[in-house]
Amino acid sequence: MEDRLFSPVGASCSRIEGWEKVSGTARFTDDIAVPGAWFGDVVRAPVCRGRLREIRFDPAFDWSRVTVVTARTLPGPNVVHMIRDDHPIVAAEEIRFLGEPVVLLAAPDRAILAAAMAAVHLDVEELPALLSLDEAQERLALSREHVLASYAFSGGDTASALAGSDLVVEGVYRTGHQEHMYLEPQGMIAFPGENGGVEVTGSLQCPYYVHGALTKALALPPERVVVRQAVTGGAFGGKEDYPSVLAVQAALLALASGKPVRMIFDRRTDIRVTTKRHPSLIFHRTGVRKDGTLLGAEIDIYLDGGAYVTLSPVVLSRCMLHACGAYRVPAATVRGWALETNTPPNGAFRGFGAPQSLFAMERQMDRIAAELGMSPLEIRRKNALRTKDTLPFGQVLEEEAGASLVLEKAVALSGYEALKAAPKFCRDERGRCVWRGVGLSLFLHGGGFTGSGEERIAGRVRLTADEEANVEIFVSSTEMGQGASTVLCQIVAQALALPLGKVRHVPPETGLVPDSGPTVASRTVFVVGRVLVDACRTMLRRLEAAAKEWFDTAGRKVYSKDGYFFAGEERLGDMATLLSRYVRESGGPLTAEATYTPPEGFFWDEATFSGDAYKSYSWGADVACVDVDATTLEIRPRKVTTVLEIGRAVNPVLAAGQAEGGTLQALGYAYLEDMGYGGGRFRNDRMATCLIPTAVDAPEFAVRFEELPTRHGPFGAKGLGELPMDGGAPALLAALEDALGVFCDEIPLSPAKLLEKLAARKKRNCAKESEGDGA
Known part of the structure; x- marks a missing residue:
């Protein structure tokens, strides 16, 4: 043989x-036929913040035909169990965001359900609401009342490092909401089980999270609760936290009615009320030598957590731990706060806080390079992390660091230096006049859960x-x-x-x-x-x-x-x-x-936020080529070269798909995905207006994997899924800066915002010319 x-x-x-x-x-949740199932829906709060004085049920409606659940009729605690039990199933007295659930309804058909929804009237006293991260950050100086989570860590003597620097560069960076826009909206089907138990089938990514939420809300022993995953059409983190909310609501209606209950969101409802990526406001102060060597950094991070905690503490911690990016920073102090606002809660999204802080760090590196008259490539080469370097929170990179490897491969593969030297104003293949630029980013991502x-x-x-x-x-x-x-x-x-x-x-x-x-x-x-x-x-x-x-x-x-x-x-x-x-x-x-058996030699101190944050790091570098239409300012990514070091690619084709998809998602985050947020609501609440990149918007991709196998993963493999989300946004904005000569520090960067930047530059230039004439 x-x-x-x-x-x-x-x-x-x-x-x-x-x-x-x-x-x-494949049968997704809404494809599953359940004979005799009822339909569930939610009556939602009409204000961003208020006091619920009364729920009025129209006596002209026959309420015997439907099932009604309010805070007064819950069988267990009014809480959706997550990191912190502050998220109510339905509002009892206080309303904290527009669209917050107040009444749950189920009916045998959609017509009866719609009539019942119209027959519920909420008497709400509207109260002043906190609707912006800027306002929440300003209030923090006066009170810690709106703090959902906060951490801090420091490595080295930051004050001395900044004082001894040749130059201290300051920057402020902002990122907005991002909608997951998974293929399949949120959906759950709940079945009343024997002996008062319940079974739930739905679109989800964390079955035991949903299970824990159900056992607590329903006051049931674990063995009487069953959670099944249906075929799931995408998640990106959006089906980590919110399925617990929807599963509890569906289960309550199923138990109260004695019927299976379907709760399947339409796209508009999904966009309006589910979690999003946390908006961020990040302040950088970086001390450097004249030769570009980083000496110290002081970074303050503010995340908009929305009305409830959800997963904000762990999003904040990862955001902070990635705040210095893939660079040696001998002394750094990083402080972070997740702040409460009267907006829908924000939660998990691919990258889990790292895209926000890495965007800020990469843009800060470009700003430092400009201040020193260096190229973006040169300053990254000088400061890229190496093996045995120590990260600001105390972790020593014992395994081979891949920062320089991916950087040099991306530069060579893309022809970055030649593109950088090429003319900026040209005609594209369609004959249109465009401004053309190239930008790069360098990034890392820790695999697995943070710390212990x-x-x-x-x-x-x-x-x-x-x-x-x-x-x-x-x-x-x-x-x-x-x-x-x-x-x-x-x-x-x-x-x-x-x-x-x-x-x-x-x-x-x-x-x-x-x-x-x-x-x-x-x-x-x-x-x-x-x-x-x-x-x-x-x-x-x-x-x-x-x-x-x-x-x-x-x-x-x-x-x-x-x-x-x-x-x-x-x-x-x-x-x-x-x-x-x-x-x-x-x-x-x-x-x-x-x-799971933890490897030896790793230590994490939660109290001091120091030690070995991750068992292994994956590394990446992006080079983005971008055109800007000279007439309309339409932004068009032309080509993205991405080089990722992931230990071992278990399935290279699937890995390449993850790389391309994640990078495209990051590009959309940078310039296209404007939620139209204002007044506590998302105005772009449908796929016609809440734009994401399509195949038409996708650039040409060149993906390459490098392999520095880790002893902590199977056959040397590291984490991949979130890594591609980290580099696309800063690379695209760097390319826009190269093309147009304007420094952009906020995403999403729409053509309207870009026009404002160009107008401001023109005004500054005119002022300088006037000063020169006066002299």
């Missing part, structure tokens, strides 16, 4: 769930094998379009030396799969994949022990290699054969479990 070496890791295998999606046979987060989660996995040597993966990690079902199977197939077709990812359902942690923080491959490898090793050890009993090994060492088991040099059989025999002789499936 010939040797069979299975190497799925590193191969561009087809997506396991791909055919269902392209053929239209993975230790607290202690994620668990389980594998089972049947008589046909088919292996099933039981984890709470979800497939939501990013390819988890494929890459996790590739990892297990590699570890067990089985064909990929022999491995299956079981759709997550609480009670059926162990809690391996949420599908967030670039941890699915990096953390869960590593725990799965540990479970595979347990399975192999059991087969090795069984082989000793089955064969005459005469004291020889039994081991597995390349899909076969050996006793010394003698081959005993292949993996599939021994696996099948084990299951047959034991009379049941072979099961192996594993729990």
Whole structure:
């Protein structure tokens, strides 16, 4: 028999769930037929802040036809369990944002439901509202009343570093809301179960988060609550927090009515009330030498958390820990606050705070370069992090740092220096007069939960094998379009030396799969994949022990290699054969479990916010080429070169898709995705007006992966999903600066805002000319 070496890791295998999606046979939440299901909806607050004086139910309506839930009729506490239990299921007395739930309704058909919604009248006393991050930041100096979370850390003597600098450069940077705009809006179907229990099926990315929220809100034991993930059409973090809100609402209506209840948002409702990326206001003071060496930094970060905490503390912490970017800063003080406003709560979004602070740091580096008369490339080369450097919060980069590697590869691959020297005013391929520029960014992203987060989660996995040597993966990690079902199977197939077709990812359902942690923080491959490898090793050890009993090994060492088991040099059989025999002789499936084990040598102090923040870092560099229409100021990204160091690309094609998709999402964040926010509401609340990049807007992409394998990930792999979100926005604004000669420090940068920048520059130039004439 010939040797069979299975190497799925590193191969561009087809997506396991791909055919269902392209053929239209995949059933998303709204596709699931539930005979007899009722429809649920929410009566929402009409003001940004107010006192709920009374809920009036029109006596002319027949209320016996519907189910009504208010704060007074809840079976458990009025709270959606998240990091902090401050988020009510429905408003009881105080209203804190426009669109906050007040009354839950369910009816047997949509017509009755619509009539019931119209028959509910809210008597609300409107109160003054806090609607902007700027105002919240100004109030902070007077009171800490509106602080949702705050942290600070310092490394080195920042005051002395700034005092001893040749130049101190200051900058203020702003980022706005960003809508997830997943393909499928939020949706849940709740089923009343036996003995007062409940089952919920829906579009979500963290089954056990939803499970925890349901058990608390419904005052039910865990075993009487079941959460299933339906096929999920995208998430980007937006289905980490909000599904808990919607699941609790649907479950309450199902239990109260005794009927299954569907709650599926239309796009307009989804945009209006679900969480968004936190807007940010970031102040930088950076001390440098004349040669461009960074000496010290003082950074103050303010995030708009909205009306409730949701995930703001962990978004803020990651935002702060990435605030100095991929650069050596010998002394730094970073302070951060997540502030409360009377706007819809903000939550998780791809990058989880890092895109905001990395945007500010990259723009600050460009500002420093301009002040010193240096090129953006030169100042990055001088200050890029190296192996053994110490980060401001005390972590030493023990593994090889990839900052210089990705920077130089991106510069060479894109021809950055030639593009930088090229004429700025030209005609594009359509014959239009354009201003053309090029910009770059350098960035990093920590994989997994911050600090000791993975230790607290202690994620668990389980594998089972049947008589046909088919292996099933039981984890709470979800497939939501990013390819988890494929890459996790590739990892297990590699570890067990089985064909990929022999491995299956079981759709997550609480009670059926162990809690391996949420599908967030670039941890699915990096953390869960590593725990799965540990479970595979347990399975192999059991087969090795069984082989000793089955064969005459005469004291020889039994081991597995390349899909076969050996006793010394003698081959005993292949993996599939021994696996099948084990299951047959034991009379049941072979099961192996594993729990996350923290690597040695890592330490994190939550009290001082210092230590080893992440087990490994991924690195990236972007070079963006941009055209600006000389007549309309339309911004058009032409080409983006992105080089990412991710340890090991488990599936290069899927990884490239993540790189391109994340980078396009970052470009949209930079110049296109203006939510039209004002007065506590999002004016652009439909896909016709809430614009995101489409295929027409996508630039040409050139993606390259570099590999510096980490010992902490499966087969050397690191986190990838969030990394591409970090570099596109600052690279695009740097390219606009190169094209037009104006420095932009705020996103999203619409043509209108760009026109304001150009007008301000013209006014300054005219003033300088007037001064010169006067002299």
